[in-house]
Amino acid sequence: MAIRQNRLLITKRDYDKLSRLLNSEYTQAIGNKPYLTGLRSDLAMAEIVDSEAVNPDVVTMNSKVILVDLDTDEDEIYVLVYPDQANIANGRLSILTPIGTAILGCRVGDLVNGIASRIQIKEILYQPERQKIAFR
Template sequence: MPKKRIIITNKDRERLEDLFKSTLAAVFRNKPYLNDLRGELDRASIVAPEEVPGDVITMNSIVRLKDMKTDEVETFTLVYPDEANIVDSKLSILAPLGTAILGYRVGDLVRWKVPSGKGCWRVEELLYQPERDGIAACPS
């Protein structure tokens, strides 16, 4: 089954491409989730920030996810690695679940390999999306 083609903004893609060139990426170079993120970016539909649909998870979005195995619902903010703090529910784009949700929409089922095996989550709600609220997701 082919993977879903995600939607990301050109600004998010640019900043994520910079992340691949960073010293942080050098530390993670042989990690499968860095390759997973690369694959997602290669397949993505790239749009201008003002063109991204309001129900798509972008960087710095706050999203409510339901774990379909446990029925547990959690809220996360999808962030760049230097801002990640799971105690504050700030999920790094380099975490398996962070990579998995980028570009997905409210109502989508996200199936992804995580350290504990295969997971499945439903995007329940997008509480905040910078582009929808007219805020740049990353500095120019």
């Protein structure tokens, strides 16, 4: 699996919201999981940018992505969401899961780091940062 080669590129709004979430009692109750420690480290070194600076091939919060399991060649579609919106049965993947923390900031074609399966970002069907620009 590839390790994140570049600093996490994140919008100010998502940075602020994720920072608050990681410091919340909710997340503290989950414990000091390696994937959460990794997200904290990524945020500490993140490049915080305006929405316009995020490339359309980067997974951001609320992005709808197609992930492919390279071992089974099966696709799965998820929207990366905050925990209060998560519902895995409906394809709404929490940022506070190993896959959720791993895909944030990945680009189309990247292998996803930090999980047991070999997962690749196949396509981004929707990225809210691009939608905001389109409507300006």
